[in-house]
Amino acid sequence: MSQPSSEVMIEARAVEKWYPNGFQALRGASLTVRRGEVVVIMGPSGSGKSTFIRTFNALEDFQKGSITVDGIVLSDDLRNIDAVRREVGMVFQQFNLFPHLSVLDNLTLAPVLVRKRPKAEVEKQAWALLERVGIAEQAGKYPGQLSGGQQQRVAIARALCMEPRILLFDEPTSALDPEMVREVLEVMQNLADDDITMVVVTHEVKFARHVAHRVVLMADGEVVEEAEPEVFFTNPSHERTRRFLNQIL
């Protein structure tokens, strides 16, 4: 496993978020992620972990605190938001592939439209990425013709095609049948070895243990515990973490 550098990629400080109905989803959550680091966020459902990582690429807004991504301060400035989204890729629980486009076009759409790169060049890169996630032979098919595991691998390749410096994973394996979880986790592990910065919300303990540099527990909109995987799973310092681990292990 490669070691993260000291350069800070994501700096979230005391982030608070209320939904319009008054519910407070984040209550001062803080997290620092360094370049090349793989951080796994765990926690009970409703703890705000998805909401938290969705603030990192401005899919969710927040009312208090500050977030800096790759040196760009997230604010209401739309130009900043577009700049951040170009640097941050996201993989969703429900894949969210574009069903009306072929697999290849799913990958090339954003690089051509946003980065204005020539189509032929992007297609070459897309083929290489599909090769890397092991589904090059499906390039001409449509997402609806693929299995869940294949779709999620396409989604990862699609995010990578924008050449992001950070990848966010929002429960990437939760919607998959058990036998397809492994193929997706393997792809993610390969990425981790390539020192791309990754923040992963997941319940996969094995992945957290073997791939993460750091594991974070969120509960009630706050970061409760942050530790190396060994410490996190064997000797956590907080009672809340112990209770959570008792429930899932």
Place this chain on the structure above:
Amino acid sequence: MKPVLRRLRAELFATPADAVLSTGLIAVLSLAAFGFLRWAFTQAQWAVIRVNSTLFAVGRYPVEEQWRLWLLLWLLFAATGLSWGVLRSHPRPDRSGVLWPRNDRIAATLLVVLGLWRPAAMGLSLSIQARWWGLVALLLLVRWLAGRFGPRFGPLGLRLVALMWPVLYLVGMVLISGGLGLVAVSPSEWGGLLLTLLASSFAILLCFPIGVLLALGRRSDLPLLRWGSVLYIEFIRGAPLITLLFLGQNILGFLLPGGLAPDRIWRAAWVLTFFAAAYLAEAVRSGLAAVPRGQLEAARSLGLSYPKALQHVVLPQALRVALPAMVGQFISLLQDTTLLSLIGLLELLGTARTVMANPAFLGKNAEVYLTLAVLFWCCCAALGLGSRALERRLDPHAVPSAT
């Protein structure tokens, strides 16, 4: 027993009750069909259609300028053949590209039969009959050429075809109304099928973008835009088209100074457009609601701006879902053009009424109305078939067809 007979027996005469019901229905249907055919071939006097065929087709369009309409017809047939062939030679990446699938062979045969028989049955002069044969031959020839050589042009061919139709529409407008060196033919001289198709195509083309904008406005976060759209849609949908048509004829005249008020026909066409846009907006809105939220989020997270995400991700999916409802709107719009006859315009129904008022053709209502019904049915069937083909082509879940 032969399989056909066995199947007939299983489907029609399975039980005694089925047998009685089937026999009764067959008897009623054959009686009706027999009566209709006897009327159509022995009693009906189709002279009223034959003599007035030009009137039904183009109204009182000046005879010496009618070559322009023929030219437009040639262009339209060539463009149809070209699009047909190019589309067939560019199948979707996951489809097998058969150049002449069975349905295309049937359509081609049907075209030839209609093209040879119909003009003769109408008793048109030989030179005009020959023109129709030429038109059909041109369509099939271009279809064959485009299918054969289309692949050479690559995706450029598809883009050219998409560009050709709007250009052709503008060219058609110039040919029909004059200008650019052609003698002007005022809209009051247009009529018949020409006017019906012109008014409805104008309204269909323009109500589409307006309807999409209204649907987006209704879902917008900006209150002014949202309430404006809601107010417009609900007001238009709450008023009968005929009142709006009368309103349009009167109000536009008062509102705008004399020279600026568009001609009566254009006023009516604009009213049709704005009317249809309100209904179309609701169809598009249902399509937008069917696209999962995650689609926009995925597009945005890839860095696409909101308009780009709409254009490339959300709208293509929403419009495909809304397509059947939208085409339903277009079909009723086409039929609504008959209301123009009530404000004194001579579209198909208006022309028909003037023909029936002619003492020479008194009492020939059945022939005229039947012809009208068939003409409208053909136009609507074309719209419906086209939309279903488009739906299949755009449907990412459709099983690739082998034939």
